[in-house]
Amino acid sequence: MKEERQTTRTAADSARGAVRAGAAGREERGGFALAALAVLLGVLLLTTLGAAAYRAVLRSQTRADTLRATLGYVRTQVKNHDTAGGVSLREGMLVLTEKSGEAVYEQRIYVYEGSLWEEYVAAASPCAPEKAAVLAAVESFTAELVAEDLLRVATESGETYIKLFAPVAEGAA
Amino acid sequence: MSGGRTNGSGALLLTVTMLAVALTVLAGVCAGAVKTERRAADLSEAVLRAGSAADVFYASETPEELAQRLGGTLRDGVVSVACDERSTLAVTLGEAGGLAQADISVRCAGEEIFTLCCRKAAERGGMQHAQ
Numbered sequence: 001m002k003e004e005r006q007t008t009r010t011a012a013d014s015a016r017g018a019v020r021a022g023a024a025g026r027e028e029r030g031g032f033a034l035a036a037l038a039v040l041l042g043v044l045l046l047t048t049l050g051a052a053a054y055r056a057v058l059r060s061q062t063r064a065d066t067l068r069a070t071l072g073y074v075r076t077q078v079k080n081h082d083t084a085g086g087v088s089l090r091e092g093m094l095v096l097t098e099k100s101g102e103a104v105y106e107q108r109i110y111v112y113e114g115s116l117w118e119e120y121v122a123a124a125s126p127c128a129p130e131k132a133a134v135l136a137a138v139e140s141f142t143a144e145l146v147a148e149d150l151l152r153v154a155t156e157s158g159e160t161y162i163k164l165f166a167p168v169a170e171g172a173a
Numbered sequence: 174m175s176g177g178r179t180n181g182s183g184a185l186l187l188t189v190t191m192l193a194v195a196l197t198v199l200a201g202v203c204a205g206a207v208k209t210e211r212r213a214a215d216l217s218e219a220v221l222r223a224g225s226a227a228d229v230f231y232a233s234e235t236p237e238e239l240a241q242r243l244g245g246t247l248r249d250g251v252v253s254v255a256c257d258e259r260s261t262l263a264v265t266l267g268e269a270g271g272l273a274q275a276d277i278s279v280r281c282a283g284e285e286i287f288t289l290c291c292r293k294a295a296e297r298g299g300m301q302h303a304q
Contacts, residue, residue: 032185039189046196050203057210064214072221144243150232160221163228163241 063157069136069162070116074109074153080120084166097123105110218285219279222262227291230275236266
């Protein structure tokens with residue numbers, strides 16, 4: 001009887017042990033599943049943050065590129081042509097004139113169909129966008145004299161002021 | 174059975190750890206690239222802003238005129254301009270060796286990223302009441 005009772009107790013203990021081990025295994029698997037889910041969520045979060053950061057960088061880069069291509073370039077060109085009669089404003093265009101012997105050439109900068117165009121032609125030629133080159137995509141471009149010797153150039157990306165040492169071409173502004 | 178489960182758990186733990194390390198390194202590299210790119214863009218804008226402010230300084234005869242043209246405020250010989258939500262421009266007016274001087278500083282996100290010093294003589298519209 002005693003032996004029988006002993007055997008029954010041992011069997012019951014083993015059964016209890018097996019149940020406990022099974023429960024521990026399930027807990028362990030559950031823990032790892034949670035960890036895997038956390039990693040997955042972390043990856044998703046990082047990807048989203050990375051994409052947002054990339055978009056912000058791209059936007060800032062595009063803005064900087066547009067600034068460099070428009071205002072920076074126009075500044076340099078105006079400074080290069082800052083001679084008597086070299087800079088003038090005509091019908092919304094910024095006109096930079098240079099003389100080579102008796103020939104007179106114009107570099108015209110204007111906005112047309114959502115782009116900033118640069119046209120280099122003989123002074124008497126009519127405006128011909130098909131001969132011009134695109135500098136950058138812009139929605140607006142303004143060049144105006146805010147004082148006798150101060151030119152303001154603006155696009156939607158920003159504005160810049162350029163001091164002119166030579167007077168603007170007579171009657172052009 | 175138990176040994177197999179332990180090995181499996183160990184492999185999973187190792188994979189998760191390696192993935193976390195790789196992601197952290199990737200995030201660090203991306204953050205560095207973003208910072209560098211943003212700084213380059215900020216610097217590009219700052220140079221343009223400072224150049225523009227210098228030209229306005231050359232073309233203005235009084236500090237008030239300079240402040241008005243730059244769209245800023247004048248206080249104690251310093252013209253402060255809020256360019257956008259991140260950048261500010263400050264033009265400190267002074268005099269050096271009989272010449273009007275402007276120290277132009279562009280700050281971005283609280284950090285000074287570009288400075289420029291320009292001087293002009295009276296015959297080029299020397300600034301009155303600079304100080």
